[in-house]
Amino acid sequence: MVSFTGWQYLLIDCANNYGHDKLLFEDRIQWATDNLNHLEDLVNESDEPALYQKSIMAIRKAQAGLPTGHRVGMDSVCSG
Numbered sequence: 001m002v003s004f005t006g007w008q009y010l011l012i013d014c015a016n017n018y019g020h021d022k023l024l025f026e027d028r029i030q031w032a033t034d035n036l037n038h039l040e041d042l043v044n045e046s047d048e049p050a051l052y053q054k055s056i057m058a059i060r061k062a063q064a065g066l067p068t069g070h071r072v073g074m075d076s077v078c079s080g
Helices: 006-020 025-034 036-045 049-063
Strands: none
Touching: 006 025, 006 036, 006 049, 025 036, 036 049
């Protein structure tokens, strides 16, 4: 089982809310990392603008060393 850090879960959440919820977790983390410096510029392109903006706010708080209280939403689909 792969374990992720809280930071990585914030990045996954951001990518999910942008519209990359079907990518592998590692690819979501990479997308958010690649776009970290301009996430705010992509709000209007996201699938869920309000949730995407909320995830960006949590990322910026974490970068500042502040607690976020942000809950990361994950679906629980079993494709077995």
